[in-house]
Amino acid sequence: MPIIHDQIDEVLAAAVHNELTDDERRALHVHLVECAECRALHKEEQLMNKALGEVFTDEKPDFGFEKRMLYAFRHKAPPRASIAVFLVNLMRSRATQLAAAAVLLLVLFEMGRFLTGEDMSIPFVRESRIASLSSSVKESVPRDQQLGAANATVALTDQAKVTGERGKESDRLGVDNGVVAAPASVVPRSDIASGSALTTGVAQNHGVREVRRRTKRGERPAGCAGNGCSPVSR
Amino acid sequence: MIDEMDSADRDMFRAAIHGDREAFEMIIRTMSRPLFAIAFGILQNREEAEDVVQDSFVKAWKSRWRVREPERLQGWISTIARHRAYDILRRRRTVPLDEQLKEFAAAGNGSESPDDERHQQVRSALATLPELYRSAVALRYLQNMDYATIEQTLGLSNGALRGILGRALASMRKRLKPALAAMI
Numbered sequence: 001m002p003i004i005h006d007q008i009d010e011v012l013a014a015a016v017h018n019e020l021t022d023d024e025r026r027a028l029h030v031h032l033v034e035c036a037e038c039r040a041l042h043k044e045e046q047l048m049n050k051a052l053g054e055v056f057t058d059e060k061p062d063f064g065f066e067k068r069m070l071y072a073f074r075h076k077a078p079p080r081a082s083i084a085v086f087l088v089n090l091m092r093s094r095a096t097q098l099a100a101a102a103v104l105l106l107v108l109f110e111m112g113r114f115l116t117g118e119d120m121s122i123p124f125v126r127e128s129r130i131a132s133l134s135s136s137v138k139e140s141v142p143r144d145q146q147l148g149a150a151n152a153t154v155a156l157t158d159q160a161k162v163t164g165e166r167g168k169e170s171d172r173l174g175v176d177n178g179v180v181a182a183p184a185s186v187v188p189r190s191d192i193a194s195g196s197a198l199t200t201g202v203a204q205n206h207g208v209r210e211v212r213r214r215t216k217r218g219e220r221p222a223g224c225a226g227n228g229c230s231p232v233s234r
Numbered sequence: 235m236i237d238e239m240d241s242a243d244r245d246m247f248r249a250a251i252h253g254d255r256e257a258f259e260m261i262i263r264t265m266s267r268p269l270f271a272i273a274f275g276i277l278q279n280r281e282e283a284e285d286v287v288q289d290s291f292v293k294a295w296k297s298r299w300r301v302r303e304p305e306r307l308q309g310w311i312s313t314i315a316r317h318r319a320y321d322i323l324r325r326r327r328t329v330p331l332d333e334q335l336k337e338f339a340a341a342g343n344g345s346e347s348p349d350d351e352r353h354q355q356v357r358s359a360l361a362t363l364p365e366l367y368r369s370a371v372a373l374r375y376l377q378n379m380d381y382a383t384i385e386q387t388l389g390l391s392n393g394a395l396r397g398i399l400g401r402a403l404a405s406m407r408k409r410l411k412p413a414l415a416a417m418i
Contacts, residue, residue, distance in 0.1 A: 010400030056375040069266040072288040
């Protein structure tokens with residue numbers, strides 16, 4: 001068995017570690033019967049194996065070893081919250097999914113409206129938008145004009161009285177300043193938006209007041225030359 | 235031996251490489267003791283071996299992207315542990331390890347039993363082996379691993395371990411001849 005003899009170190013180590021195949025084991029036993037040198041080595045190898053086993057027996061880690069390793073790992077390499085992980089966790093919640101669906105629908109709705117150019121908003125929303133728009137216009141108008149606008153509102157209210165008495169007064173005075181404010185209900189929305197209705201109201205306010213003032217004093221309004229006054233427009 | 239890895243382990247290694255922390259912690263549970271054996275075989279110091287295992291896992295986690303084949307992850311982590319242990323050993327190698335062990339034994343109370351003395355001699359003989367040999371011996375005797383598992387853990391090719399362990403035990407046998415004779 002020259003092969004076994006040449007490789008005796010490997011074979012003996014494998015033999016004491018029970019890593020030999022059946023054929024190798026048989027071949028080794030045959031060789032050990034024939035070779036005294038290898039037989040002595042085999043005995044030493046068994047003693048060596050026993051001594052190493054004794055040395056390492058007391059060095060095995062305790063039961064809590066794995067826990068300590070895990071704890072140390074978690075302490076030394078804490079998990080980092082990346083943006084991707086955060087987004088994935090966020091999308092797992094039902095509320096986020098619903099909110100995302102609502103946002104998507106709104107975006108599609110607005111895109112469709114933008115592409116078609118149609119105002120597809122519901123009436124309630126439309127009215128509220130107009131109201132907010134007119135209030136924003138009021139805010140943009142200077143304060144003195146706002147006061148004028150408030151007076152115009154008063155004037156418009158008074159105008160109804162004026163126009164109600166217009167027949168008598170015009171008969172009596174035979175004059176009119178030629179300015180009659182239209183009721184607020186017939187003022188075009190575009191005028192409200194642009195604020196022209198308010199400025200018109202200011203002018204009307206001044207005119208109506210002048211008429212009333214002169215009427216009280218028993219005078220004829222300016223620009224009235226008797227029967228040549230222009231008729232009051234309704 | 236790498237080809238013999240089952241698909242579950244391969245999936246676990248692949249997941250760990252891709253950043254699955256739970257998979258990596260599972261690897262820590264399964265590989266802590268083998269890594270301890272590797273480190274202890276080199277350093278022969280329990281505290282230092284534990285530090286090596288901790289550092290190796292942290293380093294492996296931080297640079298796991300370097301491993302392209304999941305089958306090689308185990309061997310790669312073992313290599314990290316071996317290198318780390320070797321670094322520590324080099325740092326304290328101003329005095330040879332076998333002499334350190336002799337000094338440690340001499341620092342004892344002097345009333346050691348013959349078994350203790352023999353154990354010390356075995357440790358000294360072990361310290362003279364190359365690091366890879368020591369790791370292989372420790373995995374075999376500390377973890378009772380079979381050859382295939384040791385080869386897989388150390389990333390060795392099929393059949394290489396037989397020669398390593400044969401040479402390791404032969405070297406120790408020659409050094410410990412008188413002590414072994416006393417054991418008979």
